[in-house]
Amino acid sequence: MIWWKRKAEAERARWVLDPLVGVGPLRFGMSREEVESALDQVVPDPAWDRGGSAPWQEYRDEGVTVFYGPGSRLVAVAIDALSGPLVRLRGVELIARVPSEARVDLLELARQEGRSVGVNRGGDPEVAGWGVSMGADQEWGRAAEGHIERRNRAITTALLVGPELAADPYGSEPVVRWRGVRKVGAKAGAWPSTSGRERPRWGWTPMESVGPLRFGMSPSQVAAALGGAVPAARQGAYPQSWPSVPPEAGQWRLHEDVFEEAGVTAHYGYWADVPVLGAVTVHRLTGPQIEFEGIPLIGRPVADVDADIIRHIEDRGAGLRLTCAGDQGPDGTNMYVRAVRAGDTMLSEARFCVEEWWEE
Structure with missing residues (x-):
């Protein structure tokens, strides 16, 4: 698309x-x-x-x-x-x-x-x-x-x-x-959710940390920071693989861990050939509640979040960054509001990234 x-x-x-x-x-x-x-x-x-x-x-x-x-x-x-x-x-x-x-x-x-x-x-x-x-x-x-x-x-x-x-x-x-x-994980036509009262509230510091997760953590440190959580799914690839050919010989690289109970996905980059936390996606229906300048970011109709952020940056003369996928975020934060489907509706989730992270 x-x-x-x-x-x-x-x-x-x-x-x-x-x-x-x-x-x-x-x-x-x-x-x-x-x-x-x-x-x-x-x-x-x-x-x-x-x-x-x-x-x-x-x-x-x-x-x-x-x-x-x-x-x-x-x-x-x-x-x-x-x-x-x-x-x-x-x-x-x-x-x-x-x-x-x-x-x-x-x-x-x-x-x-x-x-x-x-x-x-x-x-x-x-x-x-x-x-x-x-x-x-x-x-x-x-x-x-x-x-x-x-x-x-x-x-x-x-x-x-x-x-x-x-x-x-x-x-x-x-x-x-x-x-x-x-x-794409299998669904039976339902989108699991956690009520707002049961979802923790996390703070975040742009390009440094999200809740208990600090950028630069190893996969084991991420799991420990989430209370010893076990990933529900792991995604990765071989360095020389291409969509049209089978994986080449080499070391499989971990790209992301999906923590369903915590409502977050940890994305890893490779610096010095070691996986370290480079971005965190907070899920729209199950993730922690997070705000930007008083604007709730998670689990809302995505156009409403977009409108709130645009009003905020226009009032302050700030800039807006837009990815190729159409995700947007305030300049200087390396945070992007993403749209994810829940039935007929598109709800908001957010991806928080380290400064060096490039978001498509």
């Missing part, structure tokens, strides 16, 4: 899904050359093209990502919520809708056709018989002043696959190696 490439509805192509056969001008089984021809010879984003050898290619201007299986044949198409084609299945619009509303329509259509509906790892409907796996992203809109801003709701996206991937779209190659897919 590229938020600054958001398109108005009138600017978006309209495609029809032919389940397990194709979508719009694309047909599963097409070669790379045939896909490019079907997309009017549009050139894919070079960052993910790798000279035409990558297992997926992103066409960001069109809001489409295509995936290739054995023999470089098309096996899946992902549609972006903000800029991709508006895809219809039997009269049901799939893209850029409120997730719960799209879910109701899909369930009714599945009932009419006798299709079995599952739930994917994101908690959204998945229908193997149609090769459809739904998802959602942050909605962006245009403010009265003319700039693009985050909204408080999620809107639907979809992964559409051929018969080879239909049984498990997100768990199949090559989709499972796509950006961030491995990090």
